[in-house]
Amino acid sequence: MTAAVSIDRPVTGGGRPLVSIRGVSKQFANGTIAVRDVNLDLAAGEFVSLLGPSGCGKSTLLRMIAGLGEPSVGAIDWPQEVGKGAEHELGFVFQDPTLMPWATALGNVILPLTLKGVGGREAEERGADMLALVGLKGFEKSYPRELSGGMKMRVSIARALVTQPKILLMDEPFAALDEITRHKLNDDLLGLWERNRFSAVFVTHSVFESVYLSQRIVVMAARPGRVMADLRIEAPYPRDDEFRTSADYAHWCRIASSKLKEAISS
Amino acid sequence: MSDMTLPTPAVPHDGTDAEARPVFRVERKVLGISTEVWPGIIAPLVIGVLALGAWEFIVWWRAIPPFILPGPLLIAKTLFDDWGTLSASLWITLRITAAALIAAVSLGVGLAILFTQSKWLEKSLFPYAVILQVTPVVSIAPLIIIWVGDINLSLLICAWIVAFFPILSNTILGLNSADHNLINLFQLYRASRWQTLRYLRLPAALPYFLGGLKISGGLALIGAVVAEFVAGSGGSASGLAYRILEAGYQLKIPRMFAALIMISMSGIAIFLAISWLSHMLLRRWHESALKREN
Numbered sequence: 001m002t003a004a005v006s007i008d009r010p011v012t013g014g015g016r017p018l019v020s021i022r023g024v025s026k027q028f029a030n031g032t033i034a035v036r037d038v039n040l041d042l043a044a045g046e047f048v049s050l051l052g053p054s055g056c057g058k059s060t061l062l063r064m065i066a067g068l069g070e071p072s073v074g075a076i077d078w079p080q081e082v083g084k085g086a087e088h089e090l091g092f093v094f095q096d097p098t099l100m101p102w103a104t105a106l107g108n109v110i111l112p113l114t115l116k117g118v119g120g121r122e123a124e125e126r127g128a129d130m131l132a133l134v135g136l137k138g139f140e141k142s143y144p145r146e147l148s149g150g151m152k153m154r155v156s157i158a159r160a161l162v163t164q165p166k167i168l169l170m171d172e173p174f175a176a177l178d179e180i181t182r183h184k185l186n187d188d189l190l191g192l193w194e195r196n197r198f199s200a201v202f203v204t205h206s207v208f209e210s211v212y213l214s215q216r217i218v219v220m221a222a223r224p225g226r227v228m229a230d231l232r233i234e235a236p237y238p239r240d241d242e243f244r245t246s247a248d249y250a251h252w253c254r255i256a257s258s259k260l261k262e263a264i265s266s
Numbered sequence: 267m268s269d270m271t272l273p274t275p276a277v278p279h280d281g282t283d284a285e286a287r288p289v290f291r292v293e294r295k296v297l298g299i300s301t302e303v304w305p306g307i308i309a310p311l312v313i314g315v316l317a318l319g320a321w322e323f324i325v326w327w328r329a330i331p332p333f334i335l336p337g338p339l340l341i342a343k344t345l346f347d348d349w350g351t352l353s354a355s356l357w358i359t360l361r362i363t364a365a366a367l368i369a370a371v372s373l374g375v376g377l378a379i380l381f382t383q384s385k386w387l388e389k390s391l392f393p394y395a396v397i398l399q400v401t402p403v404v405s406i407a408p409l410i411i412i413w414v415g416d417i418n419l420s421l422l423i424c425a426w427i428v429a430f431f432p433i434l435s436n437t438i439l440g441l442n443s444a445d446h447n448l449i450n451l452f453q454l455y456r457a458s459r460w461q462t463l464r465y466l467r468l469p470a471a472l473p474y475f476l477g478g479l480k481i482s483g484g485l486a487l488i489g490a491v492v493a494e495f496v497a498g499s500g501g502s503a504s505g506l507a508y509r510i511l512e513a514g515y516q517l518k519i520p521r522m523f524a525a526l527i528m529i530s531m532s533g534i535a536i537f538l539a540i541s542w543l544s545h546m547l548l549r550r551w552h553e554s555a556l557k558r559e560n
Contacts, residue, residue, distance in 0.1 A: 068450050092454055098447040101551045102469045114465065115455045143551050 016079040017041035018167060018199050019065060024074035026060055033224035034060040037074075040218060040227065044080070044166065047193060047200045049210035049217045051256065053264055057225020058203045059171050065201065066092050066169050091160030091198075093170040097152035099144040099159075105131060106140040109158045116163070130158040135188065150181035154188075161192065167199040174209070183244075186212055190239060207260060211252045212239060219256070221263035228263040231256060336520040344520040345527065352509060352521075356528050359490055359505040362418065363536070366425030367486040373426075374433030374482075375475065382441040382467065383459065399431035403489055407496040421493045421505070428489030429482040436478030440471025473552050476544040483536040491529060 019042040026035040035057035042048055050058040063069050064076055067090075091112075099108045110127035113119070118126075128140055134154040144152055153173060160168055174182040190213060193200055204210050210217050211233055219229040233252050235243065243249050294301045318338045324330070325337035332340055345352070377395075381388035407424050414420040444466050452462045494507030506525050513522040549555040 063450075066454055068453060090454070092451065094447045094451075096447065098445060098451060100448065100466070100469065102472070111451075111465070112455050115452070115457045115461055145551060 018044040018046075018078065018080055020077045020079050021061075021065070022075050022077065024061070024064065024071040024076060026057070026064065026069070027072045035064075035071075036224040036226045038225075038227055040230075042167075042199055042201065045197050045199055047202070047213060047215045049202045049204055049214040050220060051204060051207065051210045051217050051260060052220030052225075052228075053205060053222050053260075055225070056220040056222040056263075058220050060225065061220075062169050062171055062201060062203050065167075066090060089163050089165040089167075091163065091165040091168045093153075093156050093160050093168070093173045095172045095175055097144070097149075097156040099152055099155055101144050104141050104143055105136060105147065105155045108144070108155055109162050111159060112163045126162055127158075130162045131155070133161075133192065134158045149177055150185060153177065153185060157185075157189070157192070161196065161198070164196070165198055167201065168193075170200065170202045172203050172205070175204070175206075182209070187240065189213070190237070194237060207253055207256045211249065211256050212244060217256055217259075219259045219263050221266050228266065229259040231259060333517045333519045336523055340520050341523045341527065345524040348521055348524060352506070352525060352528060355504055355506045355509045355525070356532065359487075359494065359507070359529070360532060362421045362425055362490040362494075362505065363487045363532075365422050366429050366490060367483060369422065369426045370429035370433050370482050370486060371479065374430050374478070375437050378434055378437035378441055378471075379463065381438055388438070395431060395434055398427055403428050403492055404496060407493050410493075411497050417497055421490060421497060424493030424496075425486050425489035428492075429486035432478040432481040432485065433475065434478075436474045436481075437471055440474025441467045443474070444470040473544075473548055473554060476540070476547065480537065480540050480544065483540045484533050487529070487533050487536060 019040075021038055021040040021042075024035060024038045025033065027033050038057075038061060050061065052058050060069070064071055100111070103111070106124065106127050109130055110123040113123040113126060128137075131137060131140060134157055136151060136154055136158070139147065139151065144155070147155065156173070160170075174185050177185065186209065189200075200213075202210070202213055214233055217229075217231045217233060218227055219231065220226065221228045233256075235248050235252060296304060299307070322337045322339055325335060336344075377391070381392065403424050406427075407420075410423050411417065411420040414423060448466055448470075449462070452466055457465070490505070491507045494505040495511065498505070498508035498511045506529055509525045510522050513519070513525065545555055
């Protein structure tokens with residue numbers, strides 16, 4: 001398989017995947033099977049979308065990758081980590097910005113550093129740099145309530161990236177935003193990804209968003225949540241408005257759509 | 267004079283979100299108070315002056331003797347003449363109130379933190395806090411005075427019992443109402459219990475705690491006065507309640523009113539002080555402090 005991705009991603013960890021999901025199932029206490037027998041490998045530096053209707057377990061799967069909840073069956077391994085229990089840096093972006101209202105934008109961004117014991121000037125400088133990178137230079141001292149929805153989401157992304165994680169997990173982060181803001185944030189997210197080369201796992205129910213962003217789309221079906229298709233979007237980066245209106249984009253959207261339709265009707 | 271409360275605007279470098287910055291209202295001020303607040307100050311003042319005037323007029327017109335109902339002017343004069351005795355008593359009552367409030371805050375917050383760290387502890391102790399709350403302080407004050415012996419300590423305990431519960435129950439509610447996703451985020455970064463408490467639960471509980479404090483401030487004063495009433499008949503205390511009892515026995519009704527006014531004014535002052543503190547602590551971020559913005 002030849003990947004027509006223009007940026008050449010270095011394969012780290014001797015070709016081993018960053019995250020290895022093996023036979024993972026999750027059953028909730030009330031008996032609902034949220035996820036059934038999922039097998040997935042996520043490569044370092046890869047941009048993957050989990051696409052599916054609501055109730056397909058994509059958020060549950062994402063949370064398990066983050067370590068928020070253990071699988072009932074199966075295992076999620078980090079083959080590149082040495083030894084068990086090694087710290088793997090990860091960033092998480094929720095559907096809501098989930099900011100602390102009592103802290104400034106900067107205070108929110110440096111939270112992960114504070115919790116790791118990095119404080120003072122170093123934390124503040126790293127936080128300010130990160131805010132500048134998401135386009136919020138000058139808003140360090142603003143409180144969340146003084147920021148718009150899109151800006152809050154940018155703060156949330158800056159917070160997730162401030163520890164320079166190997167993997168960024170996003171749970172429908174832009175679902176509540178208007179389309180103009182969403183497109184802008186999609187572009188900026190891709191810019192950050194191309195610059196920092198983290199792995200990205202992006203949960204969404206939007207075909208268009210997943211095609212625009214991803215190298216790979218994992219299509220999931222509901223009741224029980226399971227993987228139905230694993231698509232490679234072989235379109236080059238950087239992707240921009242031109243790509244959004246191209247025949248290529250339409251082509252990939254059509255494919256992803258039909259896979260999603262199959263998944264829904266299955 | 268008008269002044270703008272606007273943070274330094276940033277260079278809009280991405281063109282989209284900078285314009286989405288909310289518009290800040292320009293406030294007009296007279297004597298440092300917003301013009302929108304003035305009517306709220308003037309209206310009750312006018313009503314107060316009218317009512318006092320009517321009171322004074324009725325007392326004069328019907329020639330009501332001062333030991334039945336003194337007029338406001340006589341009460342003001344008594345307040346002025348007896349200031350030495352009354353202010354000394356006020357000071358005693360306020361000291362007990364303050365000590366009780368401090369004890370209520372430290373024990374209330376301390377227990378609330380303990381309770382949220384251990385559900386088991388909360389389950390076993392909370393019912394007793396409720397029992398303490400629902401038992402009328404008047405009915406147990408004599409017991410406390412007999413058991414404790416020291417009158418000041420007894421008064422303090424009575425006032426504390428009344429003031430303690432709102433702080434405890436509000437702080438527990440606040441500590442438990444941190445955003446669930448933020449709790450997840452703290453888990454994700456492997457925050458310790460202490461870090462979660464310090465950076466998440468305590469700040470989240472602050473508005474609730476301040477709500478409880480506003481109630482407890484007034485209750486501590488009421489608790490202190492009630493306990494003084496119970497103890498006062500023993501004649502060993504000299505707080506404001508004792509002055510009221512004493513004045514009652516001696517039919518010095520104007521002095522009784524003067525003492526009453528001092529208690530009310532103290533209650534109002536405590537309420538205003540806590541409201542101000544609450545506003546200063548929350549004004550940058552909490553919904554309750556955003557009323558003046560539309």
